[in-house]
Amino acid sequence: MRVRHAVIAxxxxxxxxxxxxxxxxxxxxxxxxxxxVGVKIDQPGLGALKKGRxxxxxxxxxxxxxxxxxxxxxxxxxxxxxxxxxxxxQGKIDFIVASxxxxxxxxxKVDFAxxxxxxxxxxxxxxxxxxxxxxxxxxxxxxxxxxxxxxxxRVKEERKVNVSLVEMPSYRxxxxxxxxxxxxxxxxxxxxxxxxxxxTGTSSVRFVNAPFTDExxxxxxxxxDVAACEAINRAISxxxxxxxxxxxxxxxxxxxxxKLTVTVPQFEGC
Amino acid sequence: xxxxxxxxxxxxxxxxxxAIAHPQGNTTAVVGTPPDPMQSLAxxxxxxxxxxxxxxxxxxxTQAAVCLxxxxxxxxxxxxxxxxVRDGLSVIGEDAGPQVVATAxxxxxxxxxDAQVANVLLIGRETGLGTGKDKAxxxxxQRRAEVGKALxxxxxxxxxxxxxxxxxxxLLNGFGRYQQLAERxxxxxxxxxxxxxxxxxxxxxxxxxxxxxxRLDLLPKAYNLTLESGTIVRQTYxxxxxxxxxxxxxVGVVGLGTLAALVVIQVFLARRFRRxxxxxxxxxxxxxxVLTVAAVLLLGNGAExxxxxxxxxxNSVLAMSRxxxxxxxxxxxxxxxxxDPERADTYEQVYLDNSQKVLFTPGGSLDKxxxxxxxxxxxxxxxxxxxxxxxxxxxxxxxxxxxxxxLVRVLKGYQRFQQADRQMRLLANAQxxxxxxxxxxxxxxxxxxxxxxxxxxxxxxxxxxFDEEIKKGDASLGGWDWLLPGAALAAxxxxxxxxxxxxxxxx
Numbered sequence: 001m002r003v004r005h006a007v008i009a010x011x012x013x014x015x016x017x018x019x020x021x022x023x024x025x026x027x028x029x030x031x032x033x034x035x036x037v038g039v040k041i042d043q044p045g046l047g048a049l050k051k052g053r054x055x056x057x058x059x060x061x062x063x064x065x066x067x068x069x070x071x072x073x074x075x076x077x078x079x080x081x082x083x084x085x086x087x088x089x090q091g092k093i094d095f096i097v098a099s100x101x102x103x104x105x106x107x108x109k110v111d112f113a114x115x116x117x118x119x120x121x122x123x124x125x126x127x128x129x130x131x132x133x134x135x136x137x138x139x140x141x142x143x144x145x146x147x148x149x150x151x152x153x154r155v156k157e158e159r160k161v162n163v164s165l166v167e168m169p170s171y172r173x174x175x176x177x178x179x180x181x182x183x184x185x186x187x188x189x190x191x192x193x194x195x196x197x198x199x200t201g202t203s204s205v206r207f208v209n210a211p212f213t214d215e216x217x218x219x220x221x222x223x224x225d226v227a228a229c230e231a232i233n234r235a236i237s238x239x240x241x242x243x244x245x246x247x248x249x250x251x252x253x254x255x256x257x258x259k260l261t262v263t264v265p266q267f268e269g270c
Numbered sequence: 271x272x273x274x275x276x277x278x279x280x281x282x283x284x285x286x287x288x289a290i291a292h293p294q295g296n297t298t299a300v301v302g303t304p305p306d307p308m309q310s311l312a313x314x315x316x317x318x319x320x321x322x323x324x325x326x327x328x329x330x331x332t333q334a335a336v337c338l339x340x341x342x343x344x345x346x347x348x349x350x351x352x353x354x355v356r357d358g359l360s361v362i363g364e365d366a367g368p369q370v371v372a373t374a375x376x377x378x379x380x381x382x383x384d385a386q387v388a389n390v391l392l393i394g395r396e397t398g399l400g401t402g403k404d405k406a407x408x409x410x411x412q413r414r415a416e417v418g419k420a421l422x423x424x425x426x427x428x429x430x431x432x433x434x435x436x437x438x439x440x441l442l443n444g445f446g447r448y449q450q451l452a453e454r455x456x457x458x459x460x461x462x463x464x465x466x467x468x469x470x471x472x473x474x475x476x477x478x479x480x481x482x483x484x485r486l487d488l489l490p491k492a493y494n495l496t497l498e499s500g501t502i503v504r505q506t507y508x509x510x511x512x513x514x515x516x517x518x519x520x521v522g523v524v525g526l527g528t529l530a531a532l533v534v535i536q537v538f539l540a541r542r543f544r545r546x547x548x549x550x551x552x553x554x555x556x557x558x559x560v561l562t563v564a565a566v567l568l569l570g571n572g573a574e575x576x577x578x579x580x581x582x583x584x585n586s587v588l589a590m591s592r593x594x595x596x597x598x599x600x601x602x603x604x605x606x607x608x609x610d611p612e613r614a615d616t617y618e619q620v621y622l623d624n625s626q627k628v629l630f631t632p633g634g635s636l637d638k639x640x641x642x643x644x645x646x647x648x649x650x651x652x653x654x655x656x657x658x659x660x661x662x663x664x665x666x667x668x669x670x671x672x673x674x675x676x677l678v679r680v681l682k683g684y685q686r687f688q689q690a691d692r693q694m695r696l697l698a699n700a701q702x703x704x705x706x707x708x709x710x711x712x713x714x715x716x717x718x719x720x721x722x723x724x725x726x727x728x729x730x731x732x733x734x735x736f737d738e739e740i741k742k743g744d745a746s747l748g749g750w751d752w753l754l755p756g757a758a759l760a761a762x763x764x765x766x767x768x769x770x771x772x773x774x775x776x777x
Binding site: 105135159211237241270 | 493497500505612615619626
């Protein structure tokens with residue numbers, strides 16, 4: 001009996017120390033049969049809810065990525081900007097594709113795969129306003145300022161362009177007001193503007209096509225799921241190599257005259 | 271002890287314990303059955319073999335067989351676990367690890383090509399600026415050759431992976447197109463023979479095509495290849511690390527089981543034959559004991575070495591190589607900012623974004639960023655007030671004085687580089703184009719070089735840790751090729767030698 005006890009004790013000692021070392025791997029969402037994806041429902045072209053169906057570029061990208069990760073079903077869930085990190089942390093959603101920019105501050109709380117697209121801040125003006133080629137030509141014009149958004153600062157404060165601000169509750173409103181002349185320019189992420197322009201009609205507005213920031217749209221993941229991050233990066237590479245990305249960008253933003261990048265972005269790293 | 275109802279577990283412990291514990295009521299009926307013929311007869315389908323089992327030579331044979339089997343399992347387990355250490359070292363040390371360095375160098379060379387083209391276009395016909403136009407052309411050509419070599423290597427290494435292979439192919443095609451565009455821009459520039467500053471529109475428009483191809487298409491692909499190699503290293507590391515630790519447990523448990531079996535047979539022989547020691551079996555026991563301890567220690571060291579190579583060497587080499595790659599594109603963006611006034615805003619913004627990837631401190635504009643950098647660099651190493659690549663590095667070298675000192679030099683270099691950048695932009699904004707170009711080619715260029723050199727030194731330190739651990743791991747495995755089979759074979763022979771004289775007494 002003594003021998004057996006010794007064996008068991010030794011096995012336990014070795015086992016416990018071994019487990020402590022082996023336990024470094026965290027759980028991953030790779031291979032889940034049903035994936036819950038966080039998307040937006042109020043951004044036409046990117047993530048919108050139309051007649052009970054989620055649609056948009058982000059939604060299509062999410063479906064492609066989920067399939068590549070091995071999922072058979074995808075469930076979309078609305079994620080508001082303020083609750084994204086918390087929903088990932090609690091595991092209420094598996095990943096986020098919702099014009100979610102990668103920033104150093106957010107990276108402290110969540111992990112990012114991608115970016116799957118690098119959007120740029122650009123400016124939408126009336127098609128008839130041919131004199132605007134660059135953000136500095138906005139001097140003296142009426143720029144829309146959306147409550148809670150910082151995009152206008154990049155024009156007025158960082159570029160020190162002398163614009164007058166017109167406050168509006170949303171970018172949708174801003175775009176709609178271009179037509180009647182109550183604003184002259186709307187400036188924010190080009191994909192968001194392209195989606196809105198697609199809704200209001202693309203013939204009356206045009207892009208200045210003078211991008212001045214990089215907004216790296218990443219796939220948000222629970223902190224520590226490196227395996228999923230790497231698998232998604234690989235899937236994004238494939239999405240660009242097999243032409244899906246080009247097709248999806250064309251499908252959602254092709255008619256707007258926006259200059260689209262159809263080659264794989266530089267990843268953030270996992 | 272081989273009758274069907276008593277079929278022993280492969281480890282040989284059940285009958286070992288039964289033999290020592292006998293007679294004991296609380297052992298389970300199946301395992302601890304005393305040699306009572308009536309009990310085992312009841313379910314036994316082959317009663318004819320039952321009597322043989324209970325003879326003394328039969329028991330010696332069975333116990334010796336159990337010991338030999340245990341030694342064989344021990345040998346197999348150790349062999350497998352050591353194989354994992356070897357695989358881990360080879361993938362990390364010889365395949366993916368060096369590939370990371372090779373692709374990071376390729377990124378650097380690509381990015382520097384584009385920066386040199388921008389310099390050539392910016393300098394124009396001027397001769398007294400920095401190291402001059404000819405030097406820039408030379409460097410462009412040198413980098414071009416480096417990229418060509420790195421691409422060949424990358425396509426070799428990407429053989430097994432279809433996605434990687436297509437990425438390398440796309441890179442090869444794009445690289446050819448880039449050279450055409452860049453060389454056309456330089457030719458047009460030569461013909462224009464303009465003074466230092468922005469070249470004619472025709473030159474700029476060709477360069478834009480070239481730099482867009484480089485920055486939006488080629489550089490991301492090269493960067494992603496580096497990351498992909500990092501992924502392979504991480505996955506290999508985690509798999510092998512886990513396997514080595516499982517192997518360590520298996521070797522430890524099987525080793526103890528073997529020892530137990532050897533003790534049992536010796537106790538049995540001592541009681542039966544009234545001899546206190548059996549020298550051969552004693553030596554076999556010591557051999558197995560030493561082998562078990564040595565193997566467990568070796569595997570522990572192997573796992574730790576792999577961990578150190580990965581966490582303290584490789585991770586930082588990868589991160590700092592990425593920081594270096596991005597730093598080089600930032601330096602290029604400074605030339606592009608001066609070269610193409612229409613896109614100056616974009617290049618400035620990209621410069622800020624990249625700066626924040628390298629060293630993050632809050633602030634939405636360059637003016638605020640410069641102030642932030644001055645503040646956090648002055649506070650380091652007292653406090654780590656920044657994120658980004660250098661922030662992560664600061665966190666990981668906390669307890670490593672050499673690396674920490676090297677990081678201080680990197681940060682100071684970065685700060686001076688940013689200060690020179692500020693100077694250049696101030697001059698450019700004050701419409702002093704010529705002075706701004708002078709700053710870019712002079713102070714700023716030297717500042718960048720100093721920063722980059724400090725970064726290279728830091729990478730070398732981590733690379734040293736990496737190489738050292740890989741080498742140590744390889745060296746520690748060296749003797750085991752003959753030591754392990756030798757020791758196992760010796761133990762087996764000793765067991766046979768130990769039981770042979772006892773068995774011969776029954777002939």
